Amino acid sequence: MRRGFTLLELLCALAVLAVLAAVTAPSIRGIQEEARLAETRTNLAVLQSAAEAYYSKFGAYPAAGDYQDALMETGIFTRRLRDPLTQTEYFFWQNGRYYVLASPGLNRRLEISLNAAILAAGRLDKRLIGDDLLATNLRMTD
Numbered sequence: 001m002r003r004g005f006t007l008l009e010l011l012c013a014l015a016v017l018a019v020l021a022a023v024t025a026p027s028i029r030g031i032q033e034e035a036r037l038a039e040t041r042t043n044l045a046v047l048q049s050a051a052e053a054y055y056s057k058f059g060a061y062p063a064a065g066d067y068q069d070a071l072m073e074t075g076i077f078t079r080r081l082r083d084p085l086t087q088t089e090y091f092f093w094q095n096g097r098y099y100v101l102a103s104p105g106l107n108r109r110l111e112i113s114l115n116a117a118i119l120a121a122g123r124l125d126k127r128l129i130g131d132d133l134l135a136t137n138l139r140m141t142d
Helices: 007-058 067-073 116-121
Strands: 091-094 099-103 123-125 133-136 139-141
Touching: 007 067, 007 091, 007 099
Parallel strands: 123 139
Antiparallel strands: 091 099, 099 133
16 A cells, blocks of 8 residues: 555645645635734824924924924924834924924825925815825815
């Protein structure tokens, strides 16, 4: 009596394993992307709370260019946060009264145009930002 597997049996087993790997790989990538999205939303909420605490303490929002440094220097914030989706810092704009914190999001680019008129009006058109992730104290309009 022979022991072992035939070549055909081994090839069939490998084919089944390859099909299983092909089916599960995309779902694992989707789970990782959802985790990054959740981390981004959490980071934006933390930065928004820190910006509001800074405003409460100093009567103004931190300067746009070095806002995370300003938050850390005052002790409001303990570490620099980076966007897990793009591995870059979050975008921050402010005009003294209104601010926008944003992540470029899954599309890896930020299609948002902010200017003094938009910030002065206190509202932001949702069509300008698409699916990007952001935190703001502006009113959002359609």
